Amino acid sequence: MKADSWSGDFDLDIGRFREQTAIHSDLRLRELELGGAPLRAALLFVEGLSDKEFIDRHLIRMLMKGRFEPPVTAEYVKNRILSVGALTERLSASGWLAKTLSGHTALLIEGIPEIFLIDTVHAGKRAPQEPESEGLVRGPRIGFNESxxxxxxxxxxxxxxxxxxxxxxxxxxxxxxxxxxxxxxxxxxxxxxxxxxxxxxxxxxxxxxxxxxxxxxxxxxxxxxxxxxxxxxxxxxxxxxxxxxxxxxxxxxxxxxxxxxxTLSMLLQSPEDYYERWLPVSFIRILRFVSVAVSMLLPSIYIAFISFNPGLIPTKLAVTIIETRTGVPFPAYIEAVFMEIAIEVLREAGLRLPKPIGPAMGIVGGLIIGEAAVQAGFISPILVIVVAATAITSFTIPSYSAGITFRYLRFFAMLAAALFGLFGVVMFLLLIGSHLVKLKSFGVPYLSPAVPYRLSDWKDLLVRLPTAAMKKRPRILNPKDPTRGG
Amino acid sequence: MIQPEERIRAAQAAVIVSNLILGAGILTLPRSALENTHTPDAWIAVLLAGALALLGGCGIALLSRRYPGQTVYEFAGRIVGRAPGFVLSVLIVAYFLATAAFQVRSMSEVSSFFLLEGTPTWVITAIFLWVGLYLTVGGIGPIARLFEIILPATVAFLALLSVLSLRIFEPDRIRPVLGEGIAPVLRGLKATSLAYSGSEIMLILTAYMRSPKQAVKAVAAGILVPIAIYVPIVFIAVGALSVEGTLSRTWPTIDLIRSFEIGGLIFERFESLLLITWILQIFSSFTIAYYAASLGVSRLLGGRSARLCLYALLPVVYLLIRAPRNIRDVFGFGDVIGECYIWMFGALPWALLILSVCKEKWNAKGQPSS
Structure with a gap:
């Protein structure tokens, strides 16, 4: 017997079936005789994964009740007997096991040196639900599932x-x-x-x-x-x-x-931007850009001004801040880094906890610990405002993954500010800027359409112009058909 | 030799020219404009110098677009012959290196004075150079894109600051216009022209342009932006600080911004904003000048990779930055660069242009007879 093809001798082939599947105890082998012809057949499928009802109705029933007229060939079975859409034939003896284990049903018929693989996959799957990671107020409520x-x-x-x-x-x-x-x-x-x-x-x-x-x-x-x-x-x-x-x-x-x-601007957009009217949406978009800047830079600007150049902030504000900081035993950067790490830890903890406990955790952590730390004199109240502002603004970023990026870049900005003050923050921005202008995603500059200037694509960047004004696709993508409509 | 994705557009070329021009000059121009004029008419000198810069820039653009796809390092030799061309290229490289170094040195002086007292200047310089190196190894495309972000920010900030400083502007200080005639204005022309050095980058940029025909347009647009920034700054500074007041200050623009406070806004004082803008501008001037110099070195060495030259030249630039001992030396260094600028890029491009045209005519005549 050749190792890589079927013999057509039923006893031999079925033996091989048994031998190869012996260790897979969730595989079921069902032997039967064809109706009207003295030929034996065998079905092999995975319990639970393959559609049992389908196998009973369409495979076993067809095979047992059908009137087979010899000679029974592969062509005959395929064309006259198996009334199923998804069917593959396998001549060789390799590959069929993987398919069977993933939910296909293998069919072996006496005298035919092939096996048939019928798609009977019926995995338990989730009904489409509203996507949790991208909430919308207005828009379709359907999200992808795992199939x-x-x-x-x-x-x-x-x-x-x-x-x-x-x-x-x-x-x-x-x-x-x-x-x-x-x-x-x-x-x-x-x-x-x-x-x-x-x-x-x-x-x-x-x-x-x-x-x-x-x-x-x-x-x-x-x-x-x-x-x-x-x-x-x-x-x-x-x-x-x-x-x-x-x-x-x-x-x-x-x-x-x-x-x-x-492109970077895509990560700051939400599908809802196109469903709502353009004026409110443009306003919200500008707000998001501001939020990104705040969530990335606010703590570092705080550090830079307090630790290095208190003279550069308005006198009254400087006095207020310094008053609230009296008695705080740490320098501003230690204080800020400590609190930013604390809030990231809280966020991560709230995320991993079971759903009913998560929000409670946030309240306990955010309110009580923050309040207690201020009262104990470890941190200044103004820093609590700064940290809260960075946390809340970072939630406005519609893409979760982009939010993580901006959140941790904040720490590098703080490091730069702690070492070199305002100069450090500017250098940090230049470094990030230099990186972003060099970065490309599939050949498209990451900061497009902002730079290089594409005035026609700016209709949908910082603001979104009325839908009727956006008749062109983004030119930066070099589309075959550049217009959406008259 | 030049990859298609590295090609830049006319608007990008204009932005690069503006960014190179707007550099250390923003903070010192009111003083340097007054040093030779001593009249409130310094702003007219700045305006006239802008016109001269336009003329010079056009010469440079006309010259470079005759050799599409070639930088000055390549076509200089074709005009004046191999050896003189080589010498000229070396001079241009030296000029760009010196410009880059001068910009960074001014930056580190101002930063350590206003922002970072106590931090050693070499640290400030080193960080600045490394970030600049990171950008320049990306090539001309990323440089152009970053400049496109920096320029609108600069223009917006400076426009805002100019409008705000109108509060302390006193029209009497700027009058009488041309009270002492045109002669003092003309005396100030040379010093103010230096503030417009930057269009020489077109000798290199034109080679990277998608359509070199637009070089003249690009250089003109690139010079108009600094004119629109410099003239109001000098005008307002003189009007606010008076002639004597401006002359007595090392960085008059910073003092201008410092001398007023606006109530009712989050910020009452704006010199931090000005310093940030200025650091951004210095960064852009430094990176493009440094890139131009490295490109020249790589061409002079017979097409070595420009990237390697970028790394190799960094210590050289660092030594140049550290060479002046004090702020007086720094300004002296700037004057020398200005002198070179006037000789190398004021008249020479026109001369080369005429030579190049004549050569072509001569060749065209010689061709059919042979």
């Missing part, structure tokens, strides 16, 4: 659309997963698409359990603190990005899709 086919279906459900292409490929060496690349065929820049596939080709890893793995393996700069792909749970956001000429990557097993290329 790739559901997720691609959600993209399709966005409307009748011929140009939406979803091409699947497998990634992972040991654990093979499906990865879908979605794009609009008549909008996307073909060069971008080629680049995406080139980078996906380079992925060579055992397993990619979450799209974060893919993100980290295809990014331009691994040392950068900034993310170079946007992750989202929202189908509407993905579709909007595709319509701009971007490419989305959806991985089986995770609700987080990736959008490339990404």
């Amino acid at each position: 790739l086919s559901d997720n691609t279906a959600m993209l399709r459900m966005s409307g009748e659309n011929e140009s939406l292409v979803i091409s699947k490929r497998t990634v992972g060496r040991r654990v093979k997963r499906e990865l879908a690349v979605a794009y609009m065929s008549d909008i996307v820049d073909p060069e971008l698409l080629r680049e995406v596939h080139r980078r996906l080709d380079r992925i060579d890893l055992d397993d990619l359990p979450e799209s974060g793995y893919v993100e980290q393996l295809i990014e331009d700069n691994r040392l950068s603190p900034f993310q170079q792909a946007q992750n989202t749970e929202r189908p509407d956001r993905v579709v909007a990005a595709l319509l701009e000429g971007r490419v989305a990557l959806l991985l089986d097993g995770t609700p987080f899709a990736l959008i490339v290329p990404v």
Whole structure:
């Protein structure tokens, strides 16, 4: 018997079935006889993972009740007997076990030197829910779930659309997963698409359990603190990005899709920006930019002014601050670093705790410890205001991952301020600025469309102009079809 | 030789020119403009010098766009011959290095005086140089993009500060206009022209432009922005501090901003804002001058990687920065650079341009007969 193909001799093949599956105790082997022909057959499937009802109704019933007319060949079984859509034939003896273990049903029929693999995967999956990481007041309430086919279906459900292409490929060496690349065929820049596939080709890893793995393996700069792909749970956001000429990557097993290329301004935008009216939204957008600046720089500016240049702040304010600081035993930077670390710890603790306890933890930590520390004279009340302001402003960043980046960059800003005061803060900003202008996401400058100047793309940057005024797609993405409408 | 993604657009070239011009001069210009004029008409000298700078800049742009894709380090040799071209390139490299060093030295003087008393200047200088190095190794594209962020911020801050300082502006101090005739204004022309040094970067930038034809437009736009900033600053400084008051101060612009307070705003005093703006401007002037110098060295050494030269030149620049012993030496250093600027980039580009045109005409005549 050759090792890599089926013999067609039922006893031999079934023996092999048994031998190879002996250690997998959740595999069920069901032997039966074909109706109307004295031929034996066997079905092999995973208990719980394969759709039992489907196997009973469509496979076992068809095989037992059908009237088989010899000769029973592979063609005959495929064309006349198995009334299922998803069917693969395997001639060789390799690969079938992995498929069977992931929920397919293997069918072996006497006299046919092949096995049939029928897709009967019926994993327990979550119904689509409102995405937790990206809350909206107005907008679709649906988010991706863990099943790739559901997720691609959600993209399709966005409307009748011929140009939406979803091409699947497998990634992972040991654990093979499906990865879908979605794009609009008549909008996307073909060069971008080629680049995406080139980078996906380079992925060579055992397993990619979450799209974060893919993100980290295809990014331009691994040392950068900034993310170079946007992750989202929202189908509407993905579709909007595709319509701009971007490419989305959806991985089986995770609700987080990736959008490339990404720019910094995208991370500060929310899909709701386009659903609400433009004036309030523009106001909120400006507020977000200010918030980012505050959350990153406020503690360092505090340190710089208090420790180095108290003369540069207005006299009255300086007097007030210095009065509240009397009796505080630490220099301003120790105080600030200490409190910022404390609030990060609280945030992390609140996040990991079970849901009902999390908020309680925040209240206990934030209010009571802060209050007690001020009363004990460890820290000045003004610092509590500073720390609270940085924490709250950091929550306005719509993208959670971007929020983390700005939060920890704050500590480097504080270090710079503690060492070199205002000069240090300026140098820190120049360093971050220099990094951002060098950074690219799939060839697109990270700070575009702000720089290089693209006046036509500025309609959707700091403010968002009325929807009727935005008839053009972002030019920086080099779309095939640059207009959205007349 | 130049990668397509490194190409810059006309607007970016203009921004780079503006950023190079706006440098150490912002803080000292009111004084240096008055030193030779001694009349309130110094602002007219600044305006006229701007016009002269436009003329010089146009010459540089016209010259460089005749050699698309080539920097001055390459085309100088083609105009005046190999050896003189080499000497000229060395001079240009030295000029850019000196400019870069002068900017950083002014920065470290002001920073250690106003912001960081007690911190050793070498630390301030080193940090500044390292951040600059980090930017410049990214090439001309990132440099241009960062400048595009810095310039609007500078213009906005300086415009705000100018408007605010109108509170202490006294029109009597600026009158009479041309009370002593035009002669003192003309005397101040040379000193004020130095504040506009920067358009010479087009000798290199034009090679990186997507459409070198727009070089003249770019350089003109790039010079107009500093004119619009310098003239009001000198005008207001003289009007607020008076001629004698301005002359007696080392950094008159800082004193101008210091001398008023605005109630009812979060900040009552704005010199921190001015210093930040100024550090940003120095950073941009330094990085582009340093980049130009390194590029020159790499071309002179026969196309060595510019990146390597960026690293290698850093100690040289550091030594140049540390060379002047005190603030008087620093200003003397600046004067020498200014002298070089006038000789090298005032008249020489026009001469080269005429030479280049003549050569081409001569060649065109010679061609058909041969």
